[in-house]
Amino acid sequence: FAKDKQSVVGMWEVPGKPEHFLVLGYWGYIWSLYPDTTKKYAPGAIKDYSKKQLADFNTLIMKGWEQGALGGSFDPEFSKNRFFYIIYNKYANASSYHGGLKPNGNDGPGAPGLVVVERWKLSNDFATLTRDTTIFSASHGTGYGSSNMVFGKDGLLYITADAYSQNSWDSTIYMRKVLRID
Numbered sequence: 001f002a003k004d005k006q007s008v009v010g011m012w013e014v015p016g017k018p019e020h021f022l023v024l025g026y027w028g029y030i031w032s033l034y035p036d037t038t039k040k041y042a043p044g045a046i047k048d049y050s051k052k053q054l055a056d057f058n059t060l061i062m063k064g065w066e067q068g069a070l071g072g073s074f075d076p077e078f079s080k081n082r083f084f085y086i087i088y089n090k091y092a093n094a095s096s097y098h099g100g101l102k103p104n105g106n107d108g109p110g111a112p113g114l115v116v117v118e119r120w121k122l123s124n125d126f127a128t129l130t131r132d133t134t135i136f137s138a139s140h141g142t143g144y145g146s147s148n149m150v151f152g153k154d155g156l157l158y159i160t161a162d163a164y165s166q167n168s169w170d171s172t173i174y175m176r177k178v179l180r181i182d
Contacts, residue, residue, distance in 0.1 A: 001023070001025070001051075005101060006025045006026075006027065006029065006101075007025065007026035007027065007068075008023055008024070008025055008026070009024045009025065009026050009068070009069050009070060009071060009072075010023070010024050010071055010072055011023045011024075011033070012072060012073070012074060012084075014032075014074070014078075014122070014126065015074055015078045015079060016078070016079050017126060019034070019035050019047070020032065020033070020034045020035075020126060021033040021034070022054070022072065022084060022122075022129075023051075024069050024071070024072045024086060025069060026068040026069055027058055027061055027063070027068060027069070027100075027101050028056065028057040028058035028059075028060060028061035028068070028069050028088065029053060029055065029056055029057075029058060029069075030053070030054045030055035030072075030086070030120075030129055031051050031052060031053050031054060032051070032052050032054050032126060032127075032129075033049050033050070033051050034049060034050055034052075034126075035047045035048070035049055035050075036048040036049065036050055052127075054122075054127075054128060054129035055120065055129045055130075055131075057069075057088075057131075058099050058100070059097045059098060059099045060088070060090050060091065060097060061088055061089065061090070062088075062089040062090060062091055062096075062107060062111065062113045062140075063100075063101075063102065063103040063104075063107045064103030064107040065107075067089040067107070067113065067140075068088065068089060069086060069087075069088040070087050070088055070089070070147050070148055071086070071087045071147070071148040071149055072084060072085060072086045072087070073085050073149055073150055073151055073157070074151075075119075075151070076151050076155050081121075082121050082122045082123070082124070083119050083120070083121055083122075083132065084119075084120045084121075084122055084129065085117060085118065085119050085120070085135065085149065085157065086117070086118055086120060087115065087116065087117045087147050087148060087149050087159065088115075088116055088118075089113050089114070089115060089116075089140055089147075090113060090114045090115075090116045090137075091106070091111070091113055091114075092112040092113050092114050092139065092140075093112065096111065112139070112140070113139075113140040114137050114138065114139060114140055115136075115137070115138050115140050115147050115161050116134060116136065116137045117134070117135045117136040117137075117149060117157075117159060117181075118131055118132070118133070118134050118135065119131075119132045119133050119134075119135055120132055135157075135181065136159065136179070136181060138161060147159065147160055147161045148160050152180075155182075156180050156181065156182050157180070157181040157182075158178060158179070158180055158181075159178070159179040159180075159181065160177075160178055160179075161176070161177055161178075161179055
């Protein structure tokens with residue numbers, strides 16, 4: 001990933017598929033990472049891995065500061081539904097969309113955005129990942145901030161939604177809170 005100038009946000013082992021990972025890139029890419037099964041390895045040997053890009057949502061990603069793709073989580077019922085969730089900062093205005101790995105004049109503090117949680121579906125053969133639906137979207141305001149999410153032992157999705165420019169004591173906004181989604 002480093003040789004491709006990609007910053008990695010997280011890496012999650014696919015439930016039920018040992019040594020097979022989904023990797024989320026800060027700039028809006030998702031890859032699968034899997035061992036090379038054409039080679040024989042001695043017990044305990046370091047294996048060679050292959051990488052395949054499964055998703056590209058780079059043009060939607062707000063770039064710069066603490067904005068970008070921020071986290072992911074497998075659904076607790078992944079073996080049945082194949083769902084993987086991602087959280088990222090998205091442009092509020094579609095005219096701001098642009099590709100690439102560097103911010104431009106539309107990015108950074110002062111640019112209105114959204115914190116978005118989307119559900120994606122991994123195919124049964126682990127070869128494709130497609131966007132399924134948007135679970136949550138809230139105004140990010142014009143400041144910087146970061147977010148993340150995790151499924152709790154209760155099966156609910158917990159989201160931390162932060163934005164520097166918004167007040168946590170204001171109950172009319174979602175930012176600067178821990179949110180729970182069933």
